[in-house]
Amino acid sequence: MSQPELRRTLGLTSAIAIVVGGVIGSGIFFKPLGIAQSLPSAAWVYGVWAGLGVICLFGAFAYAELGTLFPEAGGQYAFIREGWGRFVAFLYGWVLFLVINTGTLAALAVGFAVALQTVWPMGDVTQAVVASGMVLLLAVVNHFGVGWGAVLQNVSTFAKVAALGAIVVGGFAFAGRAPAAAPTRPDVDLLAGLVRAAMAIFWAYEGWYQLPFSAAELKNPHRDLPRGLIYGTLLLIVIYVLVNAAYLQVIAIDEMRTLTSDADVPHLAVERVFGAAAAGGLAFLLCLSVFGAANPGLLSTPRAFYAMAQDGLVWRGLMTVHPVWRTPTAAIWTQAVWTIGLIVVLKTFRDITDFVIFAALIFYALTVASLYVQRRRLPDWPRAYRCWGYPVTPALFIAVLLFVDWQTLLDPESRKNALIGLGIIAAGAVFYAPLQRLARS
Numbered sequence: 001m002s003q004p005e006l007r008r009t010l011g012l013t014s015a016i017a018i019v020v021g022g023v024i025g026s027g028i029f030f031k032p033l034g035i036a037q038s039l040p041s042a043a044w045v046y047g048v049w050a051g052l053g054v055i056c057l058f059g060a061f062a063y064a065e066l067g068t069l070f071p072e073a074g075g076q077y078a079f080i081r082e083g084w085g086r087f088v089a090f091l092y093g094w095v096l097f098l099v100i101n102t103g104t105l106a107a108l109a110v111g112f113a114v115a116l117q118t119v120w121p122m123g124d125v126t127q128a129v130v131a132s133g134m135v136l137l138l139a140v141v142n143h144f145g146v147g148w149g150a151v152l153q154n155v156s157t158f159a160k161v162a163a164l165g166a167i168v169v170g171g172f173a174f175a176g177r178a179p180a181a182a183p184t185r186p187d188v189d190l191l192a193g194l195v196r197a198a199m200a201i202f203w204a205y206e207g208w209y210q211l212p213f214s215a216a217e218l219k220n221p222h223r224d225l226p227r228g229l230i231y232g233t234l235l236l237i238v239i240y241v242l243v244n245a246a247y248l249q250v251i252a253i254d255e256m257r258t259l260t261s262d263a264d265v266p267h268l269a270v271e272r273v274f275g276a277a278a279a280g281g282l283a284f285l286l287c288l289s290v291f292g293a294a295n296p297g298l299l300s301t302p303r304a305f306y307a308m309a310q311d312g313l314v315w316r317g318l319m320t321v322h323p324v325w326r327t328p329t330a331a332i333w334t335q336a337v338w339t340i341g342l343i344v345v346l347k348t349f350r351d352i353t354d355f356v357i358f359a360a361l362i363f364y365a366l367t368v369a370s371l372y373v374q375r376r377r378l379p380d381w382p383r384a385y386r387c388w389g390y391p392v393t394p395a396l397f398i399a400v401l402l403f404v405d406w407q408t409l410l411d412p413e414s415r416k417n418a419l420i421g422l423g424i425i426a427a428g429a430v431f432y433a434p435l436q437r438l439a440r441s
Helices: 012-023 032-038 042-069 076-084 086-117 124-143 146-173 190-205 211-217 221-250 253-258 264-274 276-280 282-294 302-310 329-346 350-377 392-410 415-440
Strands: none
Touching: 012 146, 012 211, 012 221, 012 282, 032 042, 032 190, 032 253, 032 264, 042 076, 042 190, 042 211, 042 221, 042 350, 042 392, 076 086, 076 211, 076 302, 076 350, 086 124, 086 282, 086 302, 086 329, 086 350, 086 415, 124 282, 124 329, 146 221, 146 264, 146 282, 190 221, 190 350, 190 392, 211 221, 221 253, 221 264, 264 276, 264 282, 276 282, 302 329, 329 350, 350 392, 350 415, 392 415
């Protein structure tokens, strides 16, 4: 009996929803405070949110070309494998499983429980149970078909974009009533502040690369994959800049810097615009936002483990596709179990997000660099989409990401988490050969 294949059911709307819904989560709510405290003025805040969004867009241009060259399950894993070989591809899958995807999913699940705690007080054990329950619910939804996961993604994406739209409209209606802010804050170390802000903003944009993981389930990947990536990333830039503008219309940056909790910025903005009663409903918005952002972790990324199993890099059981629902159920549930383990053991996501981003930036840069390899190796290969601005835009993307990682290693406060990320990559190199023997057995 032949192995069931993944079903092509996703259109352009679902493609854009995977990009947007998989990105908008905790970042736009919890990161503006730290960014405001790191930068000298509101103009810098706007510039960094928009500028790093454009850098991500440059990455999306490269991913779009790679996705049309290799429109198969696995996404970024497949791009790295084709460009740099099996060993580097294995290291990426190793880090994706242990850090990038499961760490992000665990952090979002804990964020869901923390947001819910503002209206339903709970202890640490109950919080872990709620977070684990969210992961299990997402696993069940995606177990029973990519269509159900896509419906969940579409609904949650449209709902939270509409909610953020309300904050934007309300914030601009509030314009002029916030105290005037000083134009600059000269005591800020600009380079260090830019690096800290970049790490925060890359967390806010984390997940823009998810769509190619589901390329094998797009109805028309050569058309919808580049459109979904580019339109989705452009929409993210617009949303993030407008939401930050709304925050700053309501809360002057000098006042924003005096706040203490990461959740204070959206809470105070909603309270001032819509009243105290509406601020109480912010918990629902945060829960909805992180829930939708977590879904692609079990909708799209398990396809990378499916592809790795096909290549014999990991246990072949991970390529098991359900005979009825045509979903990679073994990969979905293996990932869900590991994520729950992270929730139970690690409990909070602050340290996890630091080394998640550090490790992720390394592999994003390697992925985009593989485009140069493919242009040289396959110069005449038919391309449904060609990276806009090549070779400059991918080079800028790589340079910015590696610069941020290098500066993170030089920062005494951030070095520990960066070294943990490097340690996990090194452990993958050690375990590569034994795991290859196990996968072949």
